[in-house]
Amino acid sequence: MPVVIVGSIALDHVKTPMEEHSNLLGGSTSYASIAAAYYAPVQLVGIVGTDFPKQHVELFQSRSIDLAGLQIVEGKTFRWAGEYFWDLNTRKTLSVELNVFEHFKPALPDSYLNTPYALLGNIAPEVQLQVLEQLKQPKFVVADTMDIWIENTKEALLRLISRVDMLILNDAEARQLTGQTSLIKAGNQICGMGPKYVAIKKGEHGCLLFGKQPGEFFSCGAYPLEDIHDPTGAGDTFAGGLVGYLASSESELTFEKLKKAVVVGTVLASYNVEAFSMNRMQSLTRADVDARWAQFKRMSHFGDLP
Amino acid sequence: MPVVIVGSIALDHVKTPMEEHSNLLGGSTSYASIAAAYYAPVQLVGIVGTDFPKQHVELFQSRSIDLAGLQIVEGKTFRWAGEYFWDLNTRKTLSVELNVFEHFKPALPDSYLNTPYALLGNIAPEVQLQVLEQLKQPKFVVADTMDIWIENTKEALLRLISRVDMLILNDAEARQLTGQTSLIKAGNQICGMGPKYVAIKKGEHGCLLFGKQPGEFFSCGAYPLEDIHDPTGAGDTFAGGLVGYLASSESELTFEKLKKAVVVGTVLASYNVEAFSMNRMQSLTRADVDARWAQFKRMSHFGDLP
Numbered sequence: 001m002p003v004v005i006v007g008s009i010a011l012d013h014v015k016t017p018m019e020e021h022s023n024l025l026g027g028s029t030s031y032a033s034i035a036a037a038y039y040a041p042v043q044l045v046g047i048v049g050t051d052f053p054k055q056h057v058e059l060f061q062s063r064s065i066d067l068a069g070l071q072i073v074e075g076k077t078f079r080w081a082g083e084y085f086w087d088l089n090t091r092k093t094l095s096v097e098l099n100v101f102e103h104f105k106p107a108l109p110d111s112y113l114n115t116p117y118a119l120l121g122n123i124a125p126e127v128q129l130q131v132l133e134q135l136k137q138p139k140f141v142v143a144d145t146m147d148i149w150i151e152n153t154k155e156a157l158l159r160l161i162s163r164v165d166m167l168i169l170n171d172a173e174a175r176q177l178t179g180q181t182s183l184i185k186a187g188n189q190i191c192g193m194g195p196k197y198v199a200i201k202k203g204e205h206g207c208l209l210f211g212k213q214p215g216e217f218f219s220c221g222a223y224p225l226e227d228i229h230d231p232t233g234a235g236d237t238f239a240g241g242l243v244g245y246l247a248s249s250e251s252e253l254t255f256e257k258l259k260k261a262v263v264v265g266t267v268l269a270s271y272n273v274e275a276f277s278m279n280r281m282q283s284l285t286r287a288d289v290d291a292r293w294a295q296f297k298r299m300s301h302f303g304d305l306p
Numbered sequence: 307m308p309v310v311i312v313g314s315i316a317l318d319h320v321k322t323p324m325e326e327h328s329n330l331l332g333g334s335t336s337y338a339s340i341a342a343a344y345y346a347p348v349q350l351v352g353i354v355g356t357d358f359p360k361q362h363v364e365l366f367q368s369r370s371i372d373l374a375g376l377q378i379v380e381g382k383t384f385r386w387a388g389e390y391f392w393d394l395n396t397r398k399t400l401s402v403e404l405n406v407f408e409h410f411k412p413a414l415p416d417s418y419l420n421t422p423y424a425l426l427g428n429i430a431p432e433v434q435l436q437v438l439e440q441l442k443q444p445k446f447v448v449a450d451t452m453d454i455w456i457e458n459t460k461e462a463l464l465r466l467i468s469r470v471d472m473l474i475l476n477d478a479e480a481r482q483l484t485g486q487t488s489l490i491k492a493g494n495q496i497c498g499m500g501p502k503y504v505a506i507k508k509g510e511h512g513c514l515l516f517g518k519q520p521g522e523f524f525s526c527g528a529y530p531l532e533d534i535h536d537p538t539g540a541g542d543t544f545a546g547g548l549v550g551y552l553a554s555s556e557s558e559l560t561f562e563k564l565k566k567a568v569v570v571g572t573v574l575a576s577y578n579v580e581a582f583s584m585n586r587m588q589s590l591t592r593a594d595v596d597a598r599w600a601q602f603k604r605m606s607h608f609g610d611l612p
Contacts, residue, residue, distance in 0.1 A: 221606070
């Protein structure tokens with residue numbers, strides 16, 4: 001089943017202590033779409049300027065990503081520059097140029113309107129709501145968010161949260177949104193705001209998945225990596241893989257299926273950070289994902305007592 | 307099979323944003339011995355002053371902990387005071403009074419000399435070596451350490467590491483000891499210094515277990531807790547539970563058994579931080595440990611693809 005994915009499309013400049021690269025394909029939609037496309041047909045919604053490199057369009061096309069919802073308008077594409085420090089966990093935004101993204105009004109093509117799955121990637125909640133309102137019969141809608149929307153547009157964000165099936169956010173954001181120190185309390189509290197499921201990402205420490213029903217709780221570790229090159233887009237790749245997996249079969253949406261979706265997202269994100277931008281994904285296959293899944297299971301499962 | 311456990315015995319003063327308590331039973335030997343005693347007979351090695359409260363001695367006795375190696379000398383017991391901040395992760399030492407602990411020379415009673423298992427709890431490496439040298443036929447020796455020994459007595463620490471079967475340390479200490487940012491590289495490098503196994507604790511984020519043999523790697527999450535009251539002694543409880551479990555059966559020491567030992571340590575530590583000092587352990591049973599083990603497994607294991 002197809003998935004509508006909306007968010008930002010950017011040209012990134014990324015600096016780490018070892019490397020520095022320019023004009024990289026970036027943005028929440030880009031990462032999430034490439035990841036989701038491993039499992040489901042993707043219908044992309046986004047905006048770029050006329051300077052957007054052809055090779056990036058071709059990457060989307062090579063994954064059969066539907067670009068009917070991609071607006072190409074006169075002007076420059078959204079640009080972001082950031083720097084990571086020695087541990088690759090701390091990040092500083094060096095510059096942001098919104099350019100054509102500033103006045104983005106997503107208009108879904110007719111061919112997207114009956115799509116059952118949607119990922120409202122990290123973008124202003126008002127824009128996420130605009131997309132949600134255009135969908136005629138959404139079956140499962142996932143929203144991602146970040147600190148600036150909690151800080152600046154909380155009312156719209158709460159409206160959005162009350163209407164989606166699943167919210168994804170990180171640990172600091174979950175604490176900021178709820179005022180709870182305990183992530184368990186925060187996750188349960190956010191479930192009370194509307195969504196059936198909440199995923200709280202803990203960066204290199206994995207992810208907690210909460211469901212509304214009693215006993216619906218999953219603690220997923222991160223896949224331990226020896227070499228990380230560029231953490232940009234890890235969260236978007238996680239969200240994209242998760243939604244793509246959910247849309248990949250018509251089997252019932254159980255908590256067990258949600259857990260597997262979280263693991264798929266985790267595995268895809270672990271590959272993605274092994275190279276800059278989406279470079280690792282260029283050669284990554286479903287068989288690679290399966291292999292790391294099995295490896296992840298081997299290294300994190302344990303037996304019964306004694 | 308019995309376990310010799312050496313380290314500090316302290317009277318702690320602990321302050322958190324919510325509570326403050328004095329004259330608490332503390333110290334690495336105390337926490338580790340109470341934890342190990344859930345699984346194996348413990349032979350304690352330590353020193354206290356004549357001010358050491360009778361009720362603390364009685365707690366050890368209630369767990370059948372052998373106190374033949376406990377020196378009670380004229381003077382005051384080692385005292386430590388610390389404060390935890392709002393997230394209960396950051397800790398500040400407020401004061402340290404070594405007292406009788408300053409000149410501690412562990413002398414093992416004859417009844418301890420042939421004991422096969424030993425935990426050299428966090429204490430100066432020279433003292434750990436003194437204990438190790440007295441053991442006549444150690445089968446499996448685990449050492450714990452901390453930043454001040456890496457900083458100040460690295461040569462002795464390296465000598466110790468080359469002679470133990472397993473080293474336990476935390477993430478920051480593993481990085482400090484090896485100069486590696488990657489914990490995977492750090493763990494493998496420490497295995498190369500001598501021990502068959504290395505456990506790198508990541509606080510509230512779990513633990514990584516490394517073995518010397520190919521494929522010997524285990525990533526254990528932490529048991530997610532809603533309410534933490536006092537994190538003091540979590541690492542010592544973990545180490546004690548781990549060694550106690552290893553000593554609890556004569557089955558071969560395989561990597562699978564080591565993994566289970568790590569989970570036992572994790573579960574015991576998760577209970578211990580639910581109350582100040584060893585208060586939670588007063589009522590904790592093996593059945594409680596079994597129940598949380600099963601719960602931990604349920605919340606962290608996942609199925610096969612698709």
